[in-house]
Amino acid sequence: xxxxxxxxxxxxxxxxxARIWMAALxxxxxxIVIVYSLLTRGAYGGLGQPWTLENYQRLFDPLYLExxxxxxxxxxxxxxxxxVLGFPLALFITRAGPxxxxxxxxxxxxxxxxxxxxxxxxxxxxxxxxxxxxxxxxLGLIHDPLPLLYNNGAVLLGLVYGYLPFMVLPxxxxxxxxxxxxxxxxxxxxxxxxxxxxxxVLPLTAPGLRAGSILVFIPALGAYLTPDLLGGGRTVMxxxxxxxxxTTARDWPFGAAISVGLMALVGLIVLLMLRxxxxxxx
Amino acid sequence: xxxxxxIFAAAVYLFLHLPLAVLAIFSFNSSRFTVWQGFxxxxxxxxxxxxxxxxxxxxxxxxxxxxxxxxxxxxxxCAYGLWKRGSKLxxxxxxxxxxxxxxxxxxxxxxxxxxSFRWLHWRLGLHTVILAHVAFSIAxxxxxxxxxxxxxxxxxxxxxxxxxxxxxxxxxxVTLPALxxxxxxxxxxxxxxSFDDYVITSMVAGVDSETLxxxxxxxxxxxxSPVINAISALIVVFFGxxxxxxxxxxxS
Numbered sequence: 001x002x003x004x005x006x007x008x009x010x011x012x013x014x015x016x017x018a019r020i021w022m023a024a025l026x027x028x029x030x031x032i033v034i035v036y037s038l039l040t041r042g043a044y045g046g047l048g049q050p051w052t053l054e055n056y057q058r059l060f061d062p063l064y065l066e067x068x069x070x071x072x073x074x075x076x077x078x079x080x081x082x083x084v085l086g087f088p089l090a091l092f093i094t095r096a097g098p099x100x101x102x103x104x105x106x107x108x109x110x111x112x113x114x115x116x117x118x119x120x121x122x123x124x125x126x127x128x129x130x131x132x133x134x135x136x137x138x139l140g141l142i143h144d145p146l147p148l149l150y151n152n153g154a155v156l157l158g159l160v161y162g163y164l165p166f167m168v169l170p171x172x173x174x175x176x177x178x179x180x181x182x183x184x185x186x187x188x189x190x191x192x193x194x195x196x197x198x199x200x201v202l203p204l205t206a207p208g209l210r211a212g213s214i215l216v217f218i219p220a221l222g223a224y225l226t227p228d229l230l231g232g233g234r235t236v237m238x239x240x241x242x243x244x245x246x247t248t249a250r251d252w253p254f255g256a257a258i259s260v261g262l263m264a265l266v267g268l269i270v271l272l273m274l275r276x277x278x279x280x281x282x
Numbered sequence: 283x284x285x286x287x288x289i290f291a292a293a294v295y296l297f298l299h300l301p302l303a304v305l306a307i308f309s310f311n312s313s314r315f316t317v318w319q320g321f322x323x324x325x326x327x328x329x330x331x332x333x334x335x336x337x338x339x340x341x342x343x344x345x346x347x348x349x350x351x352x353x354x355x356x357x358x359x360c361a362y363g364l365w366k367r368g369s370k371l372x373x374x375x376x377x378x379x380x381x382x383x384x385x386x387x388x389x390x391x392x393x394x395x396x397x398s399f400r401w402l403h404w405r406l407g408l409h410t411v412i413l414a415h416v417a418f419s420i421a422x423x424x425x426x427x428x429x430x431x432x433x434x435x436x437x438x439x440x441x442x443x444x445x446x447x448x449x450x451x452x453x454x455x456v457t458l459p460a461l462x463x464x465x466x467x468x469x470x471x472x473x474x475x476s477f478d479d480y481v482i483t484s485m486v487a488g489v490d491s492e493t494l495x496x497x498x499x500x501x502x503x504x505x506x507s508p509v510i511n512a513i514s515a516l517i518v519v520f521f522g523x524x525x526x527x528x529x530x531x532x533x534s
Contacts, residue, residue, distance in 0.1 A: 006449040011363040015372060018360035018420055022375045025417035026382075029390035032397055085294050092291035095284070103291075105529075110298050112525045114478045116495050117514040120502045121301035124308070124316070127506060131304060134316045164298065193283045222383025224481055229502065239385040246389045246485075256393070259386045266381050 030263070037256035047252060055257035064241065064258075071237040074152070074227075075220035078159040079167075082216045083209065085160070086167035090208075091201075093168075094175040104172065111165045119229045122158055123149070126230075150232035158226040166215035174208025175201075214273050218266055238262050302518060309511035316506065325512040335497060335513070342494040345408060345483075346476040349415035353476075354469040356416070357423025358461070362453065364424070365431045376421040387418060388485035395486060406488035414486045415479065419472040426471060430464025463531050470528040474521055 037055050042048030058064065093103045110118060125131050126148040133145035148154060178201065186196040224239030231237070236244075238258060245255025312322035329335055364373055379387070391414045395406060404410075434457065442452040480495040487493065494513075501510050 007366055010449045010453065011366045014359040014363035014366075015369065017356035018363075018376075018424070019372060021356055021417060021420060022372065022379070025391065025394070025413055026375060026379050026387075029387075029394035032393045033386075033390045036393060085297075088287055088290045089294045092287045095287070106295055107298070109522070109525065110302070112474055112521050113302065114495070114514070114517050114521065116478065116480050116498055116502075117305075117517055118302065120498065120510060120514060121305040123502055124305055124506060124511065125301055129316060129506060131308070131316045138317070161297070161301075164294075197283070218381050219383070222386065224383070224385040229499075239383055242385050242389060246392065252393070255389060259389060262383060262386060266383070267378070270377075270381055 033256045033259050036252055037260050039253045041251050041253050055253045056261070058254060059257060059261055067236050067241050068238060070152075070235070071221055071223075071239075074156060074159065074223075074235075074237060075217050077156055078163060078220040079213050079217045081156070081160045082164050082167040083213065085164060086171055086212060087202075087205070087209070090168050090171035090175055091197075093172055107165050107168045115162060115225065118161065119158055119226060122154070122161065122230060126154060149230060150234050152231075152235050154230040155227045155235045155237075158230040159220050159223060162223075162226060163216045163219055166219070167212035170211040170215065171205060171208040174205050174211075178204055210273070210276070214269065218269060222262055222266065302514075305511050306515040306518065309508060309515045311508060311511075314508055325508040326516075328509050329512055329516070332509070334492075335494070338492045338494045338497040341408065341491055342477055345411050345415060345491075345493060346473050349412050349419060349476045350469050350472045352412070353416045353419040353423050353472045354465060357420045357468060357472075358427050358465050360420065361424045361427035361431060362457065362461075365428065373424075376424055379418060380421045380425075384418075384479075384481040388414075388482040391417070391482065392485045406486060406491070408488075408491045410486045410488070411483055411491055411493070414482050415476045418479075418482060419475050422471050422475060423468040426468035427461060427464050430461050430467075434460055466531045467528050470524050474524060 036047060038051050038053070039047045040050060040052055040054070059068070089107070093100055093107070096103050123130070127133070128145040128147075128149070130148070132148060133142070136142045137145065182200055182204070183196055186200045187193075191200070222239050223237055224243055227235050227237045227240055228243075231240075233240075239262075242255050242258050242262070245251045245258065249255075308316065308318075309325055310321050310323065311318055312324070313319035360372070360376075363369075391410075395410050399405070438456050438460070439452045442456045443449070447455070478495060480493075480499055483493050484496055484499070487496065498510060498513060501507060
């Protein structure tokens with residue numbers, strides 16, 4: 001096995017930069033956050049002794065539990081809307097024939113565009129002085145601007161807009177691999193197109209639906225920028241709470257505890273998905 | 283069913299693209315209010331007269347270029363190393379970095395840098411932003427390059443070894459050229475995620491290292507201004523061009 005050792009040495013050198021970077025700028029920062037989450041907030045927002053678990057207990061304060069619950073509901077609603085929009089769109093692309101690639105690119109394109117710019121586009125449309133309100137006022141349909149922004153609906157809209165491509169792509173990938181003969185068989189056996197879709201295609205797309213749901217749910221749960229800009233401080237989600245503790249409130253230990261809790265949730269979801277994936281593979 | 287599916291898809295495509303299209307159209311509006319008053323380019327002229335915008339755009343370009351070079355190099359080598367033999371710890375932490383909420387990554391990097399100030403004489407600035415950007419873009423590079431590696435046959439390397447090449451030469455002259463389209467696509471992706479990032483950057487940037495997204499965010503917070511529409515339109519065109527280039531590269 002002489003040649004293998006050559007590869008091993010080369011491999012070790014090749015992995016070194018990434019290992020150092022991930023250890024120093026991903027693992028180490030998070031380790032510091034874990035340590036901070038066990039400390040007490042000192043005077044003037046500093047960090048101090050004693051060691052405590054109090055920061056974690058505060059997470060169960062009804063005030064914060066409400067924010068956690070709201071984040072869950074928002075992420076679940078985002079996932080549900082993305083499923084409803086994403087599955088038919090993916091189905092349409094799969095059946096688009098020669099223009100399939102173009103339609104797929106049209107889904108991916110916004111993903112390449114600046115996230116901040118895409119959120120600003122909605123601010124531009126929904127503001128009191130935004131395009132929709134201005135247009136409606138000019139048409140004489142309304143007198144005062146409608147409160148389109150800074151509510152749960154606006155945040156949900158922004159989240160769906162931001163993460164829809166994550167739902168479409170895995171569903172498309174699963175549909176692509178599906179054998180068209182299955183649907184033909186259903187048709188031959190007398191199934192109409194809609195029941196065939198519902199009872200044959202949809203169940204077989206389950207892995208794609210599941211992957212897409214995870215890819216949408218996780219970033220939506222930890223979203224910060226979308227609720228910040230479109231919620232305007234009224235729809236507070238976990239991400240905003242973390243940011244607030246590290247800036248305005250200057251309670252780093254509590255902010256750290258929320259971060260650890262959020263990461264634990266995300267890790268748990270990923271683990272559950274990996275487990276269910278391996279079950280379907282067996 | 284085909285018809286209703288097409289109508290539904292058209293509606294979703296409108297939802298995805300109309301907001302940006304309207305945003306871009308109003309960047310040519312001569313009025314500063316959201317009422318169309320006529321065609322004008324003066325918001326574009328205004329961009330180039332704003333020294334704060336120029337400085338932040340320059341910062342963003344410097345950060346994105348340096349971070350892209352570093353993360354593409356580290357990520358490509360890493361993807362190759364993992365392709366040779368996997369490492370659960372390393373690929374696990376790479377995947378974890380992808381699912382970590384940006385705000386959590388931002389505050390933990392801030393905590394690290396603040397902590398390091400006790401021992402090191404440095405401050406938040408362009409360098410801390412670059413360190414942070416490489417940290418979150420390595421995983422993207424690894425995934426794109428690894429996808430390319432899956433289509434690469436190890437037999438080619440073995441042939442090179444049989445012909446007397448060293449392992450390094452086999453990588454350098456056989457594998458690396460074959461991976462080039464994947465590496466370029468990965469670099470473009472790293473460039474866009476770095477250029478676009480606001481959340482992490484805003485946590486680890488210093489007073490003299492404001493980036494373009496940070497300035498846009500501050501302007502958007504203050505209120506509507508057609509100048510933001512104009513910058514946004516330029517950014518969309520810039521990113522669009524990048525995607526087209528990367529598609530060309532992938533096809534060739």
